[in-house]
Amino acid sequence: MALKTRFTETFGIEHPIVQGGMQWVGRAELVAAVANAGALGFITALTQPTPEKLTEEIARCRSLTDKPFGVNLTILPAIKPPPYAEYRQAIIEAGVKIVETAGNKPVEHVAEFRKHGVKVLHKCTSVRHALSAERMGVDGISIDGFECAGHPGEDDVPGLILIPAAADKVKIPMIASGGFGDARGLVAALALGADGVNMGTRFMCTVESPIHENIKRQIVENDERATDLIFRTMHNTSRVAKNAISQQVVALEREGAKFEDVRELVAGSRGRNVYEVGDNDAGIWSAGQVQGLIHDVPTCAELVGRIVREAEEIIEGRLGRMLGRRALQSA
């Protein structure tokens, strides 16, 4: 048996589970393992230093799986922006058929991708942005609640409200994101009106995830309170794992620090070091509140298999029995 949703049908994926783009983490080995497990993984374009390297990474992923996978293109405000059009061209030329866009209005990218038959799943954090992406012509929405790792936006609306609020208005397939890590989350997302779930932090903590074992262990040890919101005062909020550096940044922000004052602390190269050397306090790294629900480091196949199997058990078992009892009572 399999869970069939508008997402699985539209994107041609076996299970309604997505591994969203993750800077430094979304590399070929993880994405291929997710694909081989029957879910949809995204290589993170900007983890590759050049569009040429992205082309190589896509080829490397193809050598590890014959299942569909995608590429995430995150469009962030930057003083010196990366060559987005060239990354986009590399994705199109490599024949990738699904892209996850995130960040600033992706209008020109969406138009180009669609022209070349690439399906676009746009990730955003508010109903209004979801509707604007729908008008732009994207094929699906990934809606990220306040619980999520990375950029939750500035509205602070948790998934329990955001998902049904978006489901009431969005007409195209929609994936719920932020705080999902197990079968209970998937069933809840489906009940709230979504067609599947997107997971970041949970996939970070798998055997195939290309980060240091110490950091996977740290995620398992951390509970749901082990995150900080940095850049709140700069209206560019980011949910990260709570550590010595994130606490320092939060304290400095409270004292009125500007980006220049924390620039060195939050440098991407330091964050990358966390994953490479396994030092939790080496820099800033993204993780969500769902850490409180993560207790092991399974393979992607074990994780996806477990979520799908247990989701079916919840629907047919626990929920089904509730319905059965009600039916008996009213008979």
Ligand SMILES: Cc1cc2nc3c(=O)[nH]c(=O)nc-3n(C[C@H](O)[C@H](O)[C@H](O)COP(=O)(O)O)c2cc1C
């Ligand atoms: C380590 C890490 C890096 C991330 N980097 C990106 C990124 O570069 N682009 C992006 O669109 N989302 C990024 N995200 C967000 C995820 O794609 C996803 O939306 C989020 O993790 C969902 O919340 P969850 O962690 O509670 O599952 C990142 C998340 C993590 C954990």
